[in-house]
Amino acid sequence: MNHKRHHSTTKTSNASAPKKKAIFLAAIAVSRFRSALAAAVTRHQVRPPRVFGTLYGRRRGHLHLSFQLEAQMQPAALLELQTPTNELVREMATSGLMRIALECDRGGAGRLMDEPMWRVYCNGLRCGYAVRRECRPEDWKVLRAVEPVSVGAGVLPAGAAGCGEEGDEVMYMRAMFERVVGSGDSEAFYMMSPDGHAGPELCVYLLRV
Known part of the structure; x- marks a missing residue:
């Protein structure tokens, strides 16, 4: 019985790992997008003539x-x-x-x-x-x-x-x-x-x- 509970916990942890990795990669992508957008806005800011x-x-x-x-x-x-x-x-x-x-x-x-x-x-x-x-x-x-x-x-x-x-x-x-x-x-x-x-x-x- 204990063996089955341990096996179930391991299986759940293994299943959640890809989901955590996907969330982590999505956060990095959003951060990079924001940085690129900020850089683009800065480059295209028009100085007063x-x-x-x-x-x-x-x-x-x-x-x-x-x-x-x-x-x-x-x-x-x-x-x-x-x-x-x-x-x-x-x-x-x-x-x-x-x-x-x-x-x-x-x-x-x-x-x-x-x-x-x-x-x-x-x-x-x-x-x-x-x-x-x-x-x-x-x-x-x-x-x-x-x-x-x-x-x-x-x-x-x-x-x-x-x-x-x-x-x-x-x-x-x-x-x-x-x-x-x-x-x-x-x-x-x-x-x-x-x-x-x-x-x-x-x-x-x-x-x-």
């Missing part, structure tokens, strides 16, 4: 903001702000960062960057208006002069490469920006840090409200 952004203006003039898809291309958008160049320089020197928000009225159905008129806020303070306009020869001279600069700020001497007027230097800041499209009515441009660690010192927000 990057554009060249340039802030420039004569020291005693108004500020201009240009976004270019490529350094050699005409601007995809060029805005002329009422903000005096020297005021922006003082604000950035004081705070160490700048948040520029451009707002336009809802109603336009076209591309957001094609809106002709904007209300401008710098670090939360209202500072006039901005208008979108075509790139003029004097703008293109400035952009061509700073084309070799991937990131940095400086001053173009008066008259250099046809930039500015005699006795009036052109100040500029240029960097790569990540363009993040929230919707058809909102876009943001975040300045990329050269070392990839520090947070952006300049952000530009376009909003249709």
